[in-house]
Amino acid sequence: xxxxFITATGTGVGKTWLAAALASACVQRGKHVAAIKPMExxxxxxPVDALALARACGDExxxxxxxxxxxxxxxxxYAIEKRGGPSVGSLRGLAKRVxxxxxxxxxxxxxxxxxxLVPLDREHTVADFAALLDLQTVLVARNALGVLSYTxxxxxALRKRKISVRAIVLNHVDRSYKDDLSRSSNADVLADxxxxxxxxxxPRVQSPADLVDTASLLLNTLKI
Ligand SMILES: Nc1ncnc2c1ncn2[C@@H]1O[C@H](COP(=O)(O)OP(=O)(O)OP(=O)(O)O)[C@@H](O)[C@H]1O
Ligand SMILES: [Mg+2]
Numbered sequence: 001x002x003x004x005f006i007t008a009t010g011t012g013v014g015k016t017w018l019a020a021a022l023a024s025a026c027v028q029r030g031k032h033v034a035a036i037k038p039m040e041x042x043x044x045x046x047p048v049d050a051l052a053l054a055r056a057c058g059d060e061x062x063x064x065x066x067x068x069x070x071x072x073x074x075x076x077x078y079a080i081e082k083r084g085g086p087s088v089g090s091l092r093g094l095a096k097r098v099x100x101x102x103x104x105x106x107x108x109x110x111x112x113x114x115x116x117l118v119p120l121d122r123e124h125t126v127a128d129f130a131a132l133l134d135l136q137t138v139l140v141a142r143n144a145l146g147v148l149s150y151t152x153x154x155x156x157a158l159r160k161r162k163i164s165v166r167a168i169v170l171n172h173v174d175r176s177y178k179d180d181l182s183r184s185s186n187a188d189v190l191a192d193x194x195x196x197x198x199x200x201x202x203p204r205v206q207s208p209a210d211l212v213d214t215a216s217l218l219l220n221t222l223k224i
Pocket of ligand 2: 015016049111
């Protein structure tokens with residue numbers, strides 16, 4: 001399976017928007033893409049991330065495919081399990097299901113859940129699942145004050161698990177960061193610390209469709 005795993009420094013930083021844009025950019029290049037959200041929580045009643053990805057790649061059935069983890073509470077999967085809700089079960093099984101769903105596609109675009117060390121069960125985090133998928137890992141981060149430490153922490157955590165980050169996307173998520181002085185220097189500072197990882201900046205936009213230029217650059221970076 002070839003493609004990208006989209007993870008992040010945390011929740012709500014733009015994984016779905018970027019993954020949807022990436023899937024659309026791939027489709028525009030004439031590729032057959034399977035864009036999948038294997039684990040989604042806060043599903044009440046629809047898996048909104050999975051649906052956004054499925055629509056972007058033109059196969060809505062992917063959102064409600066069997067064998068994927070869905071839970072109602074907007075919590076980490078392990079937190080849900082501890083409350084008596086569904087557990088994610090075998091991560092190998094889940095990774096195998098992703099491979100099956102993407103078996104006819106040229107590329108898989110897979111979105112994680114929350115940030116890199118979100119607990120999936122008692123022993124495993126999103127990083128362990130990323131390692132099983134063995135796709136090119138893309139780290140999305142909010143381009144705002146604080147992102148230097150969040151990003152370097154995430155990169156180190158992934159490296160420790162032998163996962164190299166192929167690209168970082170600094171995403172301009174919030175309108176309220178208009179006066180944030182850090183936004184203009186974050187990419188430069190990070191480049192000095194992690195010179196081998198390409199850093200892209202995604203602008204603040206109205207919809208994921210407007211991120212298609214950033215997504216296209218990212219596809220080139222990943223050689224997809
Ligand atoms: N480039 C952008 N420009 C403007 N708004 C953005 C951008 N990227 C993300 N957003 C806003 O941030 C919200 C969260 O983005 P998104 O749903 O992609 O995050 P996520 O990392 O997938 O979150 P989750 O952890 O819940 O899966 C979006 O609903 C949108 O309002
Ligand atoms: Mg999402």
